[in-house]
Amino acid sequence: MYQFIVNPHAGRGKGITSWQQVESVLKQTDVMYDVKFTKEKGEAIHLAKTATDQNQWTAVVAVGGDGTVHEVANGLYKSNVPLGYVPAGTGNDFAREWSIPFDPIQAWQRIAQHEVKQSDIILADNRVVLCYISAGFDGYVSRLVDASNWKKGLGKASYFFGALLSLKSFQPYTLELQLDENDYRFENVWLVTMSNAKSLGGGMMITPHANPTDGLIDLCIVHKLTKIDFLRVFPKVYAGKHVDHPAVTFLQGKQATVKTEPKMWAFADGEEVGNQTISLEIIPNGIFLL
Numbered sequence: 282m283y284q285f286i287v288n289p290h291a292g293r294g295k296g297i298t299s300w301q302q303v304e305s306v307l308k309q310t311d312v313m314y315d316v317k318f319t320k321e322k323g324e325a326i327h328l329a330k331t332a333t334d335q336n337q338w339t340a341v342v343a344v345g346g347d348g349t350v351h352e353v354a355n356g357l358y359k360s361n362v363p364l365g366y367v368p369a370g371t372g373n374d375f376a377r378e379w380s381i382p383f384d385p386i387q388a389w390q391r392i393a394q395h396e397v398k399q400s401d402i403i404l405a406d407n408r409v410v411l412c413y414i415s416a417g418f419d420g421y422v423s424r425l426v427d428a429s430n431w432k433k434g435l436g437k438a439s440y441f442f443g444a445l446l447s448l449k450s451f452q453p454y455t456l457e458l459q460l461d462e463n464d465y466r467f468e469n470v471w472l473v474t475m476s477n478a479k480s481l482g483g484g485m486m487i488t489p490h491a492n493p494t495d496g497l498i499d500l501c502i503v504h505k506l507t508k509i510d511f512l513r514v515f516p517k518v519y520a521g522k523h524v525d526h527p528a529v530t531f532l533q534g535k536q537a538t539v540k541t542e543p544k545m546w547a548f549a550d551g552e553e554v555g556n557q558t559i560s561l562e563i564i565p566n567g568i569f570l571l
C-alpha cells in the first residue's frame with residue numbers, strides 16, 4: 282500500500298497533472314494507495330511523519346518538486362519506510378541525480394519495481410538535505426525571484442533574469458569554514474555549496490564529482506571573481522566546466538560548520554533555511570529510496 286503526498290502547485294501545476302496521470306494508471310491495477318494533497322509549505326513533513334507512525338505503507342511517494350521531496354524525506358528520516366518520487370517541479374535536481382524519469386508514469390513504474398536503494402543525506406542543524414545546501418549568490422537570486430511574480434510568466438528563466446539583476450547589487454562575503462579537522466577562511470566569496478548531488482537550480486552541475494553514496498559532502502566555493510569573470514564562469518556551470526577555473530575551490534569532508542560575514546541566506550534543496558551559522562554532517566545511507 283502506497284501513501285502519495287502531492288504538492289498540486291509544484292512546477293506551476295505539474296504536481297496535479299502528474300498525479301492525475303499516475304492515478305489513471307493505478308486505477309487500472311489492484312495497487313492499494315491513499316493520496317494526500319499539501320495545502321501549504323511544511324505540511325508534507327507532517328504527512329510523511331504520520332505515515333511512518335501508521336506502519337502500513339510500502340513506501341511514501343512524493344509528487345512535486347525538490348521542495349516537496351525534501352519535506353517528505355524530512356518526515357521519513359529515521360524510519361525504514363522508503364521514499365518514492367514522481368518529479369513534477371521546476372528544477373527536479375534530486376530526480377536528475379538518481380536518474381528518476383521525468384515522465385510521471387515511468388517514475389511510478391520504477392517505484393513499483395521496488396528495488397530499494399540507500400542514499401546518504403546531509404543533516405544540517407537537524408534538517409535532512411537530499412541534494413545541497415548553499416549560501417550566497419544563488420540564495421540572493423532566489424529571494425529576489427520568490428519576492429516577485431516572475432515565475433508565473435517566465436518559469437525557470439526567472440532565475441536567469443534574477444541573476445542578471447542581482448549582479449549589480451550582490452556583495453561578495455567572507456566565509457569561515459571548519460571542515461573535519463581543518464579551518465579555512467575565504468574572502469570575496471560569491472557562493473558556497475555543500476552538496477550530496479551534482480546539480481542544483483535545475484541542472485547546474487555545481488559539484489560534478491558529488492556522489493550520494495560515497496559518505497562525503499562535496500563543497501564548492503566560488504571566490505575572488507570580478508563581476509565580468511562571474512558572467513564568464515556562470516554559463517560553464519551548466520556543463521560542470523567550471524572545475525578548472527582558479528576562482529573555484531572544491532573540498533570534501535564529513536562534517537562542516539559554515540559561517541558567513543555578513544550573514545547570507547542559505548537554501549537547502551531550494552528551500553530557504555535562514556541566515557545563521559550552519560552545522561552539517563553526512564549521514565551515510567541515511568534514507569531508503571525506491
Ligand SMILES: Nc1ncnc2c1ncn2[C@@H]1O[C@H](COP(=O)(O)OP(=O)(O)OP(=O)(O)O)[C@@H](O)[C@H]1O
Pocket residue numbers: 288289290291292293319320321322323324345346347348349350352369370371372373374550551552
Ligand atoms: N498547496 C500548496 N500551495 C502553495 N505552496 C505549497 C503547497 N504545497 C506545498 N507548497 C510549497 O511549495 C514550495 C515549492 O514546491 P516544490 O519545490 O515542490 O515545487 P517547485 O518549486 O515547482 O519545484 P523545484 O523545487 O523542483 O523547482 C515548497 O516550499 C512547498 O512546501
